[in-house]
Amino acid sequence: xxxxxxxxxxxxxxxxxxxxxxxxxxxxxxxxxxxxxxxxxxxxxxxxxxxxxxxxxxxxxxxxxxxxxxxxxxxxxxxxxxxxxxxxxxxxxxxxxxxxxxxxxxxxxxxxxxxxxxxx
Amino acid sequence: xxxxxxxxxxxxxxxxxxxxxxxxxxxxxxxxxxxxxxxxxxxxxxxxxxxxxxxxxxxxxxxxxxxxxxxxxxxxxxxxxxxxxxxxxxxxxxxxxxxxxxxxxxxxxxxxx
Numbered sequence: 001x002x003x004x005x006x007x008x009x010x011x012x013x014x015x016x017x018x019x020x021x022x023x024x025x026x027x028x029x030x031x032x033x034x035x036x037x038x039x040x041x042x043x044x045x046x047x048x049x050x051x052x053x054x055x056x057x058x059x060x061x062x063x064x065x066x067x068x069x070x071x072x073x074x075x076x077x078x079x080x081x082x083x084x085x086x087x088x089x090x091x092x093x094x095x096x097x098x099x100x101x102x103x104x105x106x107x108x109x110x111x112x113x114x115x116x117x118x119x120x
Numbered sequence: 121x122x123x124x125x126x127x128x129x130x131x132x133x134x135x136x137x138x139x140x141x142x143x144x145x146x147x148x149x150x151x152x153x154x155x156x157x158x159x160x161x162x163x164x165x166x167x168x169x170x171x172x173x174x175x176x177x178x179x180x181x182x183x184x185x186x187x188x189x190x191x192x193x194x195x196x197x198x199x200x201x202x203x204x205x206x207x208x209x210x211x212x213x214x215x216x217x218x219x220x221x222x223x224x225x226x227x228x229x230x231x232x233x
Contacts, residue, residue: 033219041225042124042223042224042226043223044223045219055219056220090163104151105151105152106151106212106219108166108169109166111156111163111164111165111166113162
């Protein structure tokens with residue numbers, strides 16, 4: 001495996017289901033991200049983790065619960081979602097955020113293929 | 121809310137022409153800028169990053185940054201039909217926020233043979 005991988009690639013779930021999205025990066029990075037991409041809207045940052053520690057939560061509803069057990073893996077646990085949560089969920093990774101900001105520059109983020117989620 | 125504005129297009133150019141994609145941003149202190157390409161149904165793919173005023177060239181792509189005017193652009197020389205995609209501009213805000221990246225809505229480019 002190379003780059004950033006995501007599973008599953010497609011997911012259909014009912015509003016009462018519980019499911020999880022998985023992301024794995026093979027780039028040796030230490031920062032990982034979850035984004036949401038809805039039709040006609042800009043990519044929207046959800047969560048950021050740096051060395052397993054959450055550094056950003058962009059006011060995401062609690063029905064989305066992230067988990068980062070190590071720098072290579074990131075999960076997004078889903079429960080009691082709404083139809084408006086249907087979207088493409090993208091995972092990304094980058095080098096360590098702190099060393100980047102010490103230099104005044106943000107590192108490039110590399111995206112996985114995404115999970116197309118449909119909530120019925 | 122930090123704003124990143126892009127002309128949604130569609131921008132249509134003939135094969136071999138130069139495609140010019142523009143992006144403006146509202147936060148004057150922004151320091152890091154990125155261009156991504158996204159094919160329909162696919163995830164964003166990084167094309168280029170730029171951090172300093174001026175031009176940065178990579179193959180057929182040239183990014184141009186003017187922080188005083190809060191403007192970043194992407195030029196694609198010798199455009200090919202395979203360049204047809206949506207191009208996303210992304211900007212990081214200044215300050216201590218780690219990892220935050222603001223995206224524009226993207227410009228849809230069509231290169232016709």
